[in-house]
Amino acid sequence: MSAPAAPLATERPPFWNDPFWRGLASQILLAAIVAFIVIEATINARDNMHARGIPTDLSFWNMPAGFDINQSFVAYSAVWPYGRAFVVGLLNTLFVAIVGVILATIVGFAVGAARLSKSWLLARLATVYVEVIRNVPLLLQLLFWYNAVLKPLPGPRQSVDIFGFAFVNNRGLFVPEPVARAGFDYVLIALGIGIIGSIIFWYVARRRQMRTGEQWPVMRVSVGLILGLPILVYFLLGRPLEFAVPQLRGFNFVGGIRLSPELVALLLSLILYTASFIAEIVRAGIQSVPRGQTEAALALGLRPGPLRRLVVMPQAMRVIIPPLTNQYLNLTKNSSLAVFIGYPDLVQIFAGTVLNQTGAAVQVIFITMAVYLAISLATSAVMNLYARHTAIRER
Amino acid sequence: MALLAGAFLSVPAYAATVDQVKSRGYLICGSNPGLPGFGLPDDKGNWAGFDIDFCRAVAATIFNDPNKVRFVPLTAKDRFTALQSGEIDVLSRNTTWTQSREVAQGFLFPAVTYYDGQGFMVRKKLGVNSATDLDGASICVQQGTTTELNLADYFRTHNKKYEPVVFATADEAIKAYDSGRCDSFTTDGSQLVSERLKLGTPDDHIILPEVISKEPLGPTVRQGDDQWFNLVRWTAFAMLDAEELGVTQKNADEMAKGTNPEVRRLLGAEGNYGSNLGLTQDWALRIVKNVGNYGEVFDRNLGDGSRLKLKRGLNALYNKGGLQYAPPIR
Numbered sequence: 001m002s003a004p005a006a007p008l009a010t011e012r013p014p015f016w017n018d019p020f021w022r023g024l025a026s027q028i029l030l031a032a033i034v035a036f037i038v039i040e041a042t043i044n045a046r047d048n049m050h051a052r053g054i055p056t057d058l059s060f061w062n063m064p065a066g067f068d069i070n071q072s073f074v075a076y077s078a079v080w081p082y083g084r085a086f087v088v089g090l091l092n093t094l095f096v097a098i099v100g101v102i103l104a105t106i107v108g109f110a111v112g113a114a115r116l117s118k119s120w121l122l123a124r125l126a127t128v129y130v131e132v133i134r135n136v137p138l139l140l141q142l143l144f145w146y147n148a149v150l151k152p153l154p155g156p157r158q159s160v161d162i163f164g165f166a167f168v169n170n171r172g173l174f175v176p177e178p179v180a181r182a183g184f185d186y187v188l189i190a191l192g193i194g195i196i197g198s199i200i201f202w203y204v205a206r207r208r209q210m211r212t213g214e215q216w217p218v219m220r221v222s223v224g225l226i227l228g229l230p231i232l233v234y235f236l237l238g239r240p241l242e243f244a245v246p247q248l249r250g251f252n253f254v255g256g257i258r259l260s261p262e263l264v265a266l267l268l269s270l271i272l273y274t275a276s277f278i279a280e281i282v283r284a285g286i287q288s289v290p291r292g293q294t295e296a297a298l299a300l301g302l303r304p305g306p307l308r309r310l311v312v313m314p315q316a317m318r319v320i321i322p323p324l325t326n327q328y329l330n331l332t333k334n335s336s337l338a339v340f341i342g343y344p345d346l347v348q349i350f351a352g353t354v355l356n357q358t359g360a361a362v363q364v365i366f367i368t369m370a371v372y373l374a375i376s377l378a379t380s381a382v383m384n385l386y387a388r389h390t391a392i393r394e395r
Numbered sequence: 396m397a398l399l400a401g402a403f404l405s406v407p408a409y410a411a412t413v414d415q416v417k418s419r420g421y422l423i424c425g426s427n428p429g430l431p432g433f434g435l436p437d438d439k440g441n442w443a444g445f446d447i448d449f450c451r452a453v454a455a456t457i458f459n460d461p462n463k464v465r466f467v468p469l470t471a472k473d474r475f476t477a478l479q480s481g482e483i484d485v486l487s488r489n490t491t492w493t494q495s496r497e498v499a500q501g502f503l504f505p506a507v508t509y510y511d512g513q514g515f516m517v518r519k520k521l522g523v524n525s526a527t528d529l530d531g532a533s534i535c536v537q538q539g540t541t542t543e544l545n546l547a548d549y550f551r552t553h554n555k556k557y558e559p560v561v562f563a564t565a566d567e568a569i570k571a572y573d574s575g576r577c578d579s580f581t582t583d584g585s586q587l588v589s590e591r592l593k594l595g596t597p598d599d600h601i602i603l604p605e606v607i608s609k610e611p612l613g614p615t616v617r618q619g620d621d622q623w624f625n626l627v628r629w630t631a632f633a634m635l636d637a638e639e640l641g642v643t644q645k646n647a648d649e650m651a652k653g654t655n656p657e658v659r660r661l662l663g664a665e666g667n668y669g670s671n672l673g674l675t676q677d678w679a680l681r682i683v684k685n686v687g688n689y690g691e692v693f694d695r696n697l698g699d700g701s702r703l704k705l706k707r708g709l710n711a712l713y714n715k716g717g718l719q720y721a722p723p724i725r
Contacts, residue, residue, distance in 0.1 A: 053501030053618045054479055066544045068559045078547035151574040170575045171533055171558075250531040251578045252558070261576065262560075342562045342571070348538070352472055352563065356539030359500030361476050 045362060060358040061086075067353055069344045071260060082354050089349035090371060096263070096345065097332040097375065100270045104331060105324075107271060108278025115283045126279065133276035139337055141273055146265035146341040153261075156252050165245060171252055173259040176243035183240035190233040191226065198222035262343035266335065274331045278324060285320035286312060317390045325383035329376045336372075346371060412484055412616075412623035413457065413673040421463040424450035425483040428468035429566065432589045432696050432703045433489050442466045445696040446487040448686050449508055449614055453485060453630050455685035456669075456678045470564045472539035475500065478617060485627055486615040489583065491541040496615075505628030507613045508689075510709035510718050511583040512606035513545050516591060519601050521578060526605040530555040535568040535577035537561075542582050545608040569593065583610045588703050626672045633679035635721035636661055637688035639712055644687040647680055661724050668724055679724070689719065 015021045049056050061083045068078050073091045076084055114126035133141070151170055154160065159169040167174040198221065205216040234241065246256030289312050297311040338345040339352060346368060355364040416422050426447060427434035434444040451461035469477050469488060478486045479501060489511070490496075492504035515534075517523045526549070536543050538561045550557050560577050562568040569590045572580035582590070584606060591597045614631070616624050637643075640658050642650050651662035659665040662680040669678035686692060690712075697705045711717025 049501075051619060052479065053499075055499060066547055068547045068550075068557075070558045070560060078544075078551055147570075147574075151571065151576055155575050251529075252531055252533060254531070339563055340567075342560055342567065344561065348561070348563075352538050353543065353561070356472050356475060357495075357544070359475060359479070359496070361479065 049362065055358065055360045056363075058360070058363055060354075060360055063358075065354070066357070069349060071263065071344055082358065085354055086346075086350050086367075089344060089346040092344055092349075093332075093335055093338075093346040094375070096266055096270065096335045096338070096343075100267055100274065100331050100335065101328050103267070104271045104274040104278055104327070107275035108327075109282050111275060111279035112282025112286070115279060116286060130276045130279050133272055134280070138269060138273045138334055139340060142265060142269040142337055142341060145268050146261065150261040150265050156248060159248070159253075165243075166256075167246055167248075167253060169253075170261060171258075172261050173264060174246035174253045174256050175259075176245045177255065177257045179242045179244050181240040181242060183237040186237060187230050187234045187240065191230040194225040194227075194229040197229075198225045201225070260343070262338070262341050265341055266338050266343045266345075270331050270334060273334075274327050277327050277330075281320055281323045281327065282316075285316035288319045289315045314390065318387070318392070321383060321387040321390065325380050325387075328379050328383065332375055332379065333372060411673070412620050413626055416457060416484055417673075420458075421465055422450060422454045422457065422485070423465050423467060423483045424453070425469045425474055425477055425486040425488055426450070426466040427488045428470060428564070430489070430586060430589055431592060432585070432701055432705075434466075434468075434487075436466075436468075443696070445509065445692060446489060446614075448692045448696060449487045449631070450485065452634060452682045452686040452692075453627060455681045456626070456630055456633075456674055459675075459681045459685070461685040470539070471537050472563050474539075475502070478502065478615060481617070484616075484623075489586065489612045490615050491583075492611045492613055493541060501618050502615050503618055503624050504611075504613050504615055505624050506631035507611040507718075508631055509585065509612040511585050511610040511612050513542055513581060513608040513610060514584045514587050514606055515603040516572070516580045516587050516600050517578060517603060519599055523578075523603070526603045526607065527553060527555075529557060529579055531557065532578040533558040533560055533576065534579045534581055535560050535562065535572040536581050537565045537568045538563050540582070541608070541610065546581055549607045565590065583612070585697065585703075585705060588705060592702055622671075622673060626674065629672060629724075630682060631689075632721035633661065633682050633724070634686075634689040634692065635712070635719055636724060637679065637683045638690040639714070639721070642683050642688060644683060644685075644691055647683045651680060657723065657725075666725075 012018065046056050062081045064079055065082045065085045066078050067085075069076060069085065069088050071092055072088045073095065074084070074087060076088050111126045111129060114122050115130065117123045117126070153168060153170040156169050156171055159167040159174075161167060165176060198218075201216075201221055202218050205218050209215055244255045246253040246258070293311055293315065294307065297307045302311065335345060336347040339348045342348065351364055351368045355361055358364070424447075426442060427444070429435050430444070432444055434442065434446045436442050447466065450464050450466070454464040455461040457463075467477065467483050469483075469486070474486055474488055474490065475496075477483050489509065490504075492507060496502050497504060515526050515529065517529075523529065534546060534557050536546055536559055543559070543561065546557075546559060560568075560571060562571060565582065565586070568582075569580055571577055573594055580587070580590070584602070587602050591600055591602065594600055614627050616627055636657075637647075640650075640655070640661060642658060642661065647662065650658050651664045653659070656665060660668065662683075663669065663675075663677040667676045669675050672678065675681075687695070690707075693707065693710065694700045697703050698707065707715075707717060709718045711719065713720040
């Protein structure tokens with residue numbers, strides 16, 4: 001420390017040999033080339049489109065769409081603008097994605113666990129399911145469900161009657177629609193109280209177990225609060241909820257909730273296909289937990305239930321989450337196969353009809369791609385948060 | 396994606412289409428993927444149909460050979476992007492001439508080759524005799540068509556409900572109708588007649604009497620090339636003028652030697668009306684000799700000489716009670 005710095009350390013190479021400046025220069029050059037290509041392509045595209053009289057702006061957004069859509073979660077008819085049709089398509093896509101992800105996860109975890117089951121038959125059945133479903137192209141499965149299973153169902157007048165309550169025909173699945181009467185609000189309030197109550201109970205029980213080691217029956221109390229309380233209120237108030245049973249009138253059923261064959265086929269194929277991959281991910285995740293962990297837990301006297309819940313699954317989840325995220329993204333993106341069976345998703349409505357009616361191909365395709373990108377990034381952000389939550393914390 | 400690439404890569408200043416076609420050696424024509432009577436390849440891959448013959452007429456007037464044309468089958472949904480991006484020279488695929496397609500989307504409609512109107516097909520056993528009875532029905536329709544919009548208009552005007560079931564191709568739509576997914580299938584009248592013949596037992600289905608729209612169908616070109624627009628337009632007009640003047644595939648050569656000045660001008664015996672189109676003097680003679688006049692093409696593909704047996708109706712010449720009227724060549 002006493003000696004002044006050696007001349008070697010102060011003598012810097014000329015800047016063109018300095019790795020810092022070299023790195024910086026090459027990166028600036030690369031960025032400039034990329035920017036040039038993007039700007040040039042944009043200007044060129046705009047000029048070409050302009051020269052050919054093709055619209056280059058988004059002025060179509062507020063113009064009346066003029067076409068109808070057979071499934072919408074928001075008010076829509078032909079007099080609404082194209083922008084609204086976009087929202088309808090987006091919500092239809094999100095609906096399939098969310099329902100698909102939830103159900104594919106449930107089926108996938110169940111089948112993944114079944115593959116490791118000690119029951120020979122169950123494990124073999126799960127294996128056959130996984131191997132058959134994941135090795136047949138998704139589009140074929142989609143067309144199979146739509147053309148071979150749902151379309152050949154009888155017409156509305158010969159519907160398959162499920163206890164006079166729900167009906168299945170080639171126009172879809174018709175189920176009763178719950179209609180709330182006065183007083184139903186209290187049932188919902190009771191449900192809210194039940195949920196909050198069981199969270200508080202779970203929290204108190206956990207603290208207590210930490211302190212004393214005694215366990216409270218959290219599961220049973222929660223079920224009682226969440227289900228029992230609203231049901232009690234429902235009957236006390238004289239059953240303020242009715243079910244509108246679908247009625248055959250004219251060509252189709254009216255009343256009730258209708259799930260179109262297109263929606264059912266799309267959901268079925270996406271769920272079954274994605275679940276077969278999730279099952280493999282779950283199996284691999286569980287098997288990645290070293291046997292010693294299970295043996296140690298057994299030695300501590302844990303029963304099989306808590307063993308899985310407290311020892312195996314938390315460790316397996318760390319392995320499961322990243323590939324599981326991929327499957328969620330795949331399911332969302334695969335939902336655009338809807339165009340092949342006429343389900344009105346974002347691609348069918350916006351990148352299909354709207355593009356065609358307005359001629360604004362470049363804008364529409366860019367918006368559609370941006371939407372899928374945003375959905376995918378949002379999904380992986382949520383999954384990354386969860387992954388961080390389950391990550392190993394050094395103590 | 397093809398469109399995006401096309402928009403980015405195509406050269407801003409473009410050569411005259413007719414020169415491009417000539418140097419390439421063949422015409423590229425966007426056609427219907429499969430509509431009997433209008434555009435359909437046979438089992439040997441030879442395309443035939445009313446819209447196909449129009450492209451053959453354009454090829455004939457340029458090359459004196461109706462076979463120097465390549466057909467690109469396009470769905471209703473994809474046809475406009477294919478034309479916009481320059482993938483095809485001309486679109487001849489029962490496309491409706493509308494204001495927005497011409498004014499806002501960069502296309503031009505040189506001529507109306509078929510005056511049509513939208514109708515509905517239903518199963519006989521439904522007992523429906525009029526489109527006004529279709530309240531609450533499920534209706535199969537092809538995406539990206541004026542049909543989809545007219546359907547919405549019709550039910551809105553009549554204050555009735557319906558369920559649109561929209562498919563990307565006509566084939567999927569008619570299959571869904573056939574399987575019972577829909578009560579009715581709707582499209583242009585001529586297409587209904589044609590699609591009905593594809594069904595298992597055509598006699599089980601009827602076409603309802605209502606015609607709910609105007610569908611002037613014809614070839615489509617890109618804006619920005621007036622010469623090409625004129626070439627396509629006058630190909631159609633020459634076929635009509637030939638029919639009006641009684642010039643047929645068989646008698647064309649003889650007629651050219653005749654004395655009628657109108658016929659002589661049409662067939663290039665007098666004046667040179669082809670040069671400004673980038674064509675030869677016998678440009679129209681080439682069309683009639685290779686493909687036939689409008690009436691011959693109609694009869695062969697859609698009329699009595701075909702399975703469709705469509706009446707001329709609105710498509711008769713103006714002097715026979717129809718709307719087909721071509722300006723004179725002079």
